[in-house]
Amino acid sequence: MIKTLIFDFGDVFINLDKQGAMDNALKLFDMQVFDEDMLQTNIKYEIGAISTSDFLDFYKSKFPKLEKTQIIQAWNYIIKDFPTYRLKFAQELARENKYNLLLLSNTNDLHIDFIKQNVSFYEDFKKCFNQFYLSQEINLRKPNTDIFEFVLKENNLKANECLFIDDTKENIDAAEELGFRVWNIDETKEDVINLFNIKNQLF
Structure with missing residues (x-):
């Protein structure tokens, strides 16, 4: 019962738009697939092992030409x-x-x-x-x-x-x-x- x-x-x-978010992010980052360190960072963020600030700093250091607002927008693109x-x-x-x-x-x-x-x-x-x-x-x-x-x-x-x-x-x-x-x-x-x-x- x-x-x-x-x-x-x-x-x-x-x-959610999982595929759209992935395609959008890969286009923004100019990549074909996500690097392993990106995947691991995403998981760490999802379980609270790193803060939002740490999460954004990681992506900013990896893609220095991007603004944090662009990174946040790409991250939230999935939500409809x-x-x-x-x-x-x-x-x-x-x-x-x-x-x-x-x-x-x-x-x-x-x-x-x-x-x-x-x-x-x-x-x-x-x-x-x-x-x-x-x-x-x-x-x-x-x-x-x-x-x-x-x-x-x-x-x-x-x-x-x-x-x-x-x-x-x-x-x-x-x-x-x-x-x-x-x-x-x-x-x-x-x-x-x-x-x-x-x-x-x-x-």
Whole structure:
């Protein structure tokens, strides 16, 4: 029996443009692929191992001709719109109070600050959840096993009583190995508001 719903944020509630952001960044940096030190720096930033200032200083030193504002714009390019009907879906779930609601997202201060500035109902959305876990704040990230173990321990949960919803198969596979029920949502043709229709057999 499902007692807890654990949602990803990007491409579940807020729309992302992952490919567009990658293409835009590669064009800005005049590169074909990202260097390994860039990938590692991004991960460090996502788990709070380095500050926003350190993150920007790294990119500024690597691409000295760029302004920090250009780097920030490229970093935030991935974030698109947040449909209000998905907010209403989360609010209705919270009102019904049938499930323990958690959010578990790989994200960072620059992205969250951008969302706060551009999504007027961000705080209302956040209030829908009993726990709102952001990777940079808890120093853990998906798909690493320890982030799922952290969530289970912190909330005294059983994995087989949790449904984890995420758009990234790697994250889904990691959770499923630990016994979570899962929905690998395809954001190109599925919508989280249809959860109880698509995954009706789980409830």
